[in-house]
Each structure stands twice: as C-alpha cells, then as structure tokens.
Amino acid sequence: MQNVDTTKLAEEIQKHGPWVQAVRDEMAKVIVGQEVLVDRLLIGLLTNGHVLLEGVPGLAKTLTVNALAGALKAKFQRIQFTPDLLPADLLGTLIFNPQTNEFSPKLGPIFSNLILADEINRAPAKVQSALLEAMQERQVTIGDTTYRLEDPFLVLATQNPIDQEGTYPLPEAQLDRFLVKVIVDYPSIAEERAILDRMATSSARTSTRAVVDPKTVIAGRELVNYVYVDDGVKDYIVNIIHATRQPGEIEAALGPLVRAGASPRGTINLTLAAKANAFLQGRGYVVPQDVKDLAYDVLRHRLLLSYEAEAEEITSEQIIATILDRIPVP
Numbered sequence: 001m002q003n004v005d006t007t008k009l010a011e012e013i014q015k016h017g018p019w020v021q022a023v024r025d026e027m028a029k030v031i032v033g034q035e036v037l038v039d040r041l042l043i044g045l046l047t048n049g050h051v052l053l054e055g056v057p058g059l060a061k062t063l064t065v066n067a068l069a070g071a072l073k074a075k076f077q078r079i080q081f082t083p084d085l086l087p088a089d090l091l092g093t094l095i096f097n098p099q100t101n102e103f104s105p106k107l108g109p110i111f112s113n114l115i116l117a118d119e120i121n122r123a124p125a126k127v128q129s130a131l132l133e134a135m136q137e138r139q140v141t142i143g144d145t146t147y148r149l150e151d152p153f154l155v156l157a158t159q160n161p162i163d164q165e166g167t168y169p170l171p172e173a174q175l176d177r178f179l180v181k182v183i184v185d186y187p188s189i190a191e192e193r194a195i196l197d198r199m200a201t202s203s204a205r206t207s208t209r210a211v212v213d214p215k216t217v218i219a220g221r222e223l224v225n226y227v228y229v230d231d232g233v234k235d236y237i238v239n240i241i242h243a244t245r246q247p248g249e250i251e252a253a254l255g256p257l258v259r260a261g262a263s264p265r266g267t268i269n270l271t272l273a274a275k276a277n278a279f280l281q282g283r284g285y286v287v288p289q290d291v292k293d294l295a296y297d298v299l300r301h302r303l304l305l306s307y308e309a310e311a312e313e314i315t316s317e318q319i320i321a322t323i324l325d326r327i328p329v330p
Contacts, residue, residue, distance in 0.1 A: 005284075006228050006285045007284070008284075009226055009227070010283055010284040012223055013279055013283070013284060016216075016220060016223060017223075017279065019211065019212040019216050019217075019220070020220070020280060022071075022211040023042065023072075023211060024038060026067075026071045026211050027071060030067045030207070030208055031060060031067055032191050032194045032199075033194075034064060034184070037053070038064070038068075039280060040182045041065070041156065042276075043179070043180065043280070043294075044180065045154065045217050045221075046221050046224045046276040046280075047224065047276050048152060048153075048221060049179025049180070049269060050177060050178045051155075051156050051178065051182065052157045052159065052175070052182070052301065053156070053158045053182050054181060054182070054183055054184065055158075055185065059184045059186065061184050062118055062158055065116045065156045065158070067207075068114070068156070068208075070209065071209070071210060071212065072113070072114065072212055072214065072217070073210040073213040074112075074214050075112040075113045075150070076112055076115075077109040077110070077116070078116040078118060079109055079110075079116065079117055079118065080118050080119065081117060081119050081120050081122050081123035082119075083122060085124075085127050086126075086127065087126060087130035088108065090130055091110055091130055091134070092105060092106050092108035092110075092111070093105075093108075094106070094142060105142050105143070105145065105147075107147065108140075110134055111140070111147070111149060111150070112150070112153075113152050113153060113154065114152075114156060115156065116157075117155055118157075119160060120157040120158065120159050121168050121169065121170055123168070124168060128168075132173060132174060132177065134149060134153075134155075135155055135174070138153050151214070152218065155178075172304065175301045175302070176263060176266075176302060179298065180294070180297035181300050181301035182297055183300075223279060224272075225275075227276075227278050227283075227284055227285060228284060228286065229274070229275065229286045230285070230330070233274075233286050233288060233330060236288055236291060236330050237271055237291055238267060239327050240270070240291070240295060240299075240323060240324070241261070241262050241266055241267045241270070243261075243323045243326070243327060244258065244261030244303055244320075245261030245262070246261070247322075247323065250322075251322060254322060254323075257306055257308060257309040257314055257319060258303055258304070258305060258319065260303070260304040261303060262299055262303065266302045270294060270298045273298055274286045274290040274291045274293075277294055288329045292324055295320055300317055300320065303316040303319060303320070
C-alpha cells in the first residue's frame with residue numbers, strides 16, 4: 001500500500017474530494033466559525049472513527065452535529081442521554097408475541113448511520129457499557145442474535161465538562177473508542193457578533209441540505225487508506241505514543257504525573273487522523289505537522305493523570321505539549 005504515486009493520489013483526491021468543501025460550505029450556512037470542529041467531524045467520517053465533543057452548554061455542539069447529519073444523505077438519530085435511560089432504549093429489545101408464542105426483536109435507534117449521543121455523560125455506567133460493542137465491533141447483540149450496523153456507522157457524542165452538575169465520567173474503555181476528543185471553546189468577539197447578527201431571530205436557519213451520500217464518503221475513506229506515511233513519520237508517531245507511557249524518559253518531572261498513557265489504539269488513530277488531515281488538504285502524503293495538529297485531539301482523553309497532577313492542576317494538554325516539544329521532528 002505504501003508503493004503509491006503520491007502525485008497521482010493527490011490528483012485522485014482533488015478529483016473525488018470536492019464533496020468535502022461542499023459539506024463545509026453547507027455547514028457554514030448554519031455554523032459561525034468552528035472550522036477546526038467541522039474538520040474533526042469530517043476526519044471522523046473519513047476514518048470511520050467516533051468523535052467526542054466537550055464544552056459548556058450553548059456552544060452549538062448539538063447544532064454542529066445536526067448540521068453535518070443534514071448535509072449527508074444518511075440515516076440519523078439523535079438520542080438524549082438522561083439518568084433514567086436504559087440500554088434497551090438505545091439498542092432495542094425482544095418483544096413477546098402471545099399469538100405466535102415467540103419473541104421478536106424491536107431494534108433501537110442505534111441502527112442508523114449517524115448517532116448523536118447528546119450529553120452522553122448524563123447517563124449511568126450501564127448505558128455507557130451498552131455502547132461499547134456497537135462502537136468497536138459495529139454490531140449489537142440482542143438476546144442471542146447479533147445484528148450488524150450499517151456502514152458508515154458513527155457516534156458523534158457531546159458532553160458537558162465533568163465538573164458540571166449531574167454528569168458521570170465516561171469509563172476509560174469507552175473514551176478510548178473515540179478517535180478524537182474535541183474541546184469546543186467560546187467564539188471570538190468577531191464570531192460572536194456574527195452569531196448575533198445571524199441567529200438573534202426566531203426565523204434563523206438551523207438546518208442544512210444533503211450534498212453528499214454515504215457511498216461517496218466511503219470512496220473517500222478508501223483514498224485515505226492509500227495516503228502515504230513515510231517511515232520517519234511513523235517513527236515520530238510511535239515515539240510520541242511511547243512518551244505518553246514513559247513521560248519520565250523525556251522529562252523527569254513528568255514521570256509522577258501520568259498513571260497510564262495511550263494504548264496501541266492511540267497509535268493507529270493518530271496515524272489515521274493524520275492521513276485524513278492530509279486528505280482534507282489535498283495531499284497524498286502525511287507531513288509531521290499533520291501529526292502535531294491532531295495529537296491533542298487524539299491523545300487528550302487517553303492519558304490517565306495521577307492524583308499529583310490533579311492536585312497541581314496540570315492538564316493532559318500541558319503534558320502533550322511538553323512531549324511534542326521534546327520529541328525530535330523528522
């Protein structure tokens with residue numbers, strides 16, 4: 001797969017990639033700014049990876065996911081996660097038919113292409129656990145029967161910061177299944193003024209029209225698979241991941257701050273995300289800057305910090321920044 005003519009691949013990307021800009025343009029009719037957020041959602045589509053968005057209420061997380069779903073000709077379900085939600089409400093259940101004396105399946109809302117798991121950390125652990133099989137194996141087991149989920153299948157989840165009232169921290173196993181965790185911040189002054197001008201009316205536009213179908217997205221995903229990654233860039237990625245596990249090797253002060261680093265899934269996801277980022281920029285090869293641009297979003301939720309780090313108010317972003325500063329760039 002690495003014996004690829006990157007020039008020809010770039011031409012193929014330019015030929016088959018206009019839908020990316022069409023989706024961006026359509027979403028821009030609803031969303032002001034948030035270009036990085038939109039690109040991370042597109043990277044999720046191109047890598048078949050789930051996306052977690054975190055931010056305080058009111059920052060258009062749900063609106064952005066709705067806008068993306070509207071731009072795709074695909075099945076979409078929005079699921080509001082609440083403390084009383086049950087796994088059967090998400091996956092489905094078996095219904096007894098007294099006439100036939102048999103159980104028949106009633107499939108839940110998870111059987112769609114795009115799932116908006118809204119405020120995912122407001123549901124208890126048993127509901128979070130119900131998502132694990134669907135997110136990893138793209139299948140759901142109801143009773144003794146396993147059902148395949150449609151392709152593409154993508155969970156786009158929003159959550160409030162864990163210090164918000166009524167939230168439950170997501171289990172590490174589930175966090176690791178998200179390709180990226182994107183921190184959604186407040187808009188700039190100029191962006192907020194544009195939001196005011198556009199949205200401060202009861203007739204503001206909040207929906208998008210479909211401009212791309214799933215087959216086109218899947219074809220783009222195949223091109224992403226062929227994006228070239230040089231051996232030097234591969235070593236750079238592996239060195240970054242290793243440094244999250246043994247941070248004391250690059251700076252002694254970091255050693256006591258990290259309980260666990262990124263798993264091999266982090267290595268794979270950082271490589272895939274960097275390849276998709278190259279695709280979005282029309283390139284057939286990955287450069288180190290692609291890796292650096294995606295490192296925070298891919299790794300921030302994969303680092304388990306120690307109590308000492310929490311006491312000193314040190315964040316995973318600060319540790320990642322130090323690692324990127326210390327690891328030599330090829």
